[in-house]
Amino acid sequence: MAVKRKKRSTAAENEIITLTNVCKAYSTGAPALKDVNLHINRGEFVFIVGDSGSGKSTLIKLLLRELTITSGYINVMGYDLSKIRHRKIPKFRRNLGVVFQDFRLLKDRNVYENVAFAQRIIQKSNKEIKKNVPSILAIVGLAGKYKAKPKQLSGGEQQRVALARALVNKPTVLLADEPTGNLDPKNSWEIMKLLEQINENGTTVIVVTHNREIVNAMQKRVVTLKRGVIISDEEKGGYIDED
Amino acid sequence: MRINSFFYTLRQGVRNLFRNKWFTLASIATISACLFLFGLFYAIVMNFQHIVKNAQEGVAVYVFFDDGLEDSRIQQIGEMILKRPEVSRVDFVSAEEAWESFKADYLGGYEDGFTENPLENSAQYEVYLSDVSMQSALVTYLESVDGVRMVNRSELVATTLTGVNALIAYVSVGIIAILFAVSVFLISNTVMIGISVRKEEINIMKYIGATDFFVRSPFVIEGMMIGLIGAAIPLGIIYTLYNIVMEYITTRFSMLSSLLSFLKVEEIFNVLTPVSLGIGVGIGFLGSIITVRKHLRV
Numbered sequence: 001m002a003v004k005r006k007k008r009s010t011a012a013e014n015e016i017i018t019l020t021n022v023c024k025a026y027s028t029g030a031p032a033l034k035d036v037n038l039h040i041n042r043g044e045f046v047f048i049v050g051d052s053g054s055g056k057s058t059l060i061k062l063l064l065r066e067l068t069i070t071s072g073y074i075n076v077m078g079y080d081l082s083k084i085r086h087r088k089i090p091k092f093r094r095n096l097g098v099v100f101q102d103f104r105l106l107k108d109r110n111v112y113e114n115v116a117f118a119q120r121i122i123q124k125s126n127k128e129i130k131k132n133v134p135s136i137l138a139i140v141g142l143a144g145k146y147k148a149k150p151k152q153l154s155g156g157e158q159q160r161v162a163l164a165r166a167l168v169n170k171p172t173v174l175l176a177d178e179p180t181g182n183l184d185p186k187n188s189w190e191i192m193k194l195l196e197q198i199n200e201n202g203t204t205v206i207v208v209t210h211n212r213e214i215v216n217a218m219q220k221r222v223v224t225l226k227r228g229v230i231i232s233d234e235e236k237g238g239y240i241d242e243d
Numbered sequence: 244m245r246i247n248s249f250f251y252t253l254r255q256g257v258r259n260l261f262r263n264k265w266f267t268l269a270s271i272a273t274i275s276a277c278l279f280l281f282g283l284f285y286a287i288v289m290n291f292q293h294i295v296k297n298a299q300e301g302v303a304v305y306v307f308f309d310d311g312l313e314d315s316r317i318q319q320i321g322e323m324i325l326k327r328p329e330v331s332r333v334d335f336v337s338a339e340e341a342w343e344s345f346k347a348d349y350l351g352g353y354e355d356g357f358t359e360n361p362l363e364n365s366a367q368y369e370v371y372l373s374d375v376s377m378q379s380a381l382v383t384y385l386e387s388v389d390g391v392r393m394v395n396r397s398e399l400v401a402t403t404l405t406g407v408n409a410l411i412a413y414v415s416v417g418i419i420a421i422l423f424a425v426s427v428f429l430i431s432n433t434v435m436i437g438i439s440v441r442k443e444e445i446n447i448m449k450y451i452g453a454t455d456f457f458v459r460s461p462f463v464i465e466g467m468m469i470g471l472i473g474a475a476i477p478l479g480i481i482y483t484l485y486n487i488v489m490e491y492i493t494t495r496f497s498m499l500s501s502l503l504s505f506l507k508v509e510e511i512f513n514v515l516t517p518v519s520l521g522i523g524v525g526i527g528f529l530g531s532i533i534t535v536r537k538h539l540r541v
């Protein structure tokens with residue numbers, strides 16, 4: 001199948017994510033990604049869609065350098081991820097924000113501490129933490145619930161805490177792997193609107209999703225994976241109906 | 244590391260302690276037991292060595308001279324003996340002094356009838372050793388010296404003391420090594436469980452960009468605190484116990500305590516406290532760092 005991808009102004013220095021002929025094989029089974037070529041510019045908003053098992057999460061893990069590629073070339077924010085030194089990885093990840101379907105909050109800590117956690121890890125001072133955490137909680141609309149524990153929150157609220165945690169360190173790139181997978185349509189829309197707002201403020205946002213309605217409505221770039229291969233890459237694309 | 248990051252890490256370490264209470268308690272108890280044995284052993288050994296040392300100081304080699312040897316040669320022999328490294332002290336006992344002391348010890352004043360000194364030939368050197376195990380070498384040497392008629396020694400005491408000293412050294416090294424291994428293993432297990440309980444949190448930390456050092460530190464602190472607490476408890480117990488036992492010995496067995504000299508509690512604890520705390524913290528550090536290096540690679 002031909003890859004439909006409009007020509008974009010890809011000045012190399014504007015490109016923040018580059019994958020060239022990337023293959024990723026796990027030790028068992030067929031390769032999860034095959035010969036993937038993907039270029040994403042600074043400030044883009046990109047949906048990654050595809051059936052379950054098509055390699056979307058694998059792609060996110062490669063971008064995070066949680067996994068290494070089997071062959072090809074991958075560069076994220078100027079880091080050649082197949083060559084990056086182990087002790088440089090934390091520095092690399094500090095420019096990435098990431099959210100998951102299952103929120104991954106610390107259940108024994110309240111909203112404030114969950115967000116402050118991200119700042120402590122990058123060793124911000126208490127003064128900065130006290131300034132940054134409330135302001136990011138206000139952005140995601142949780143200023144009033146900073147004392148609540150995760151299990152006292154709805155799914156949508158928990159995902160907003162996770163989002164606040166991903167954003168508080170001001171990442172260059174935000175990766176979201178099915179962030180609305182556990183949410184009802186209303187909350188899904190709110191999270192997506194937040195992601196869009198974050199993107200409008202300059203952060204590059206990459207969202208893996210199954211939400212056909214939202215993808216079709218938002219008119220963003222859509223990359224479709226099928227069995228580890230990019231079968232389509234469209235500006236203002238839609239959810240490709242498979243069958 | 245920033246100061247508030249340091250305190251944060253410290254708090255997380257303490258938190259870990261309480262998070263898996265039962266394993267923490269089990270490790271503290273085991274380390275306490277180990278260091279209690281160590282402390283007890285140390286106190287006993289130190290006292291024993293103190294007593295042995297006192298006894299050693301009383302072990303002498305007696306050197307007698309050929310009949311009519313000139314004083315200048317005797318003087319010379321004395322200087323030669325004193326140059327030997329294993330010799331700590333040399334006392335000269337003249338024939339008269341030997342006779343006086345014999346009278347006092349054995350005749351109890353009934354020395355009538357002795358008009359001349361019957362111990363005419365018993366002028367001697369009493370040679371005290373700093374190291375009893377060197378006794379036979381010294382005796383061989385002395386017997387070869389010109390002008391020496393006879394060398395007397397008490398071999399039995401010397402070999403017994405030497406043997407006991409060696410035994411103490413071997414046993415203490417052995418016990419300490421075993422305790423060390425057991426404790427390291429235990430702490431390592433506790434930290435291992437802490438890591439598996441917090442797998443999720445560690446993963447999140449990695450995504451956010453935590454360094455290996457930041458992720459590992461709380462666990463190392465946890466291990467070191469287990470070691471510290473595990474060392475402090477037996478120190479307290481042994482301190483109390485030592486005082487009670489000494490009190491008991493001096494009141495109930497005053498004979499024994501006048502015969503043998505025991506060390507004061509401060510003399511024991513001046514060394515035992517830093518050593519125990521050091522071992523405890525060291526074990527904690529080692530046990531946790533091993534585990535953390537193996538299982539926590541970001």
Ligand SMILES: Nc1ncnc2c1ncn2[C@@H]1O[C@H](COP(=O)(O)OP(=O)(O)O)[C@@H](O)[C@H]1O
Nearest residue numbers: 026027028032051052053054055056057058059
């Ligand atoms: N850790 C793993 N070990 C082996 N195979 C895996 C592993 N993770 C994913 N896979 C396989 O790789 C393929 C892609 O998985 P994934 O990237 O999770 O897909 P998606 O996120 O699109 O559902 C699937 O066939 C899956 O079974």
Ligand SMILES: [Mg+2]
Nearest residue numbers: 056057058177
């Ligand atoms: Mg997935």
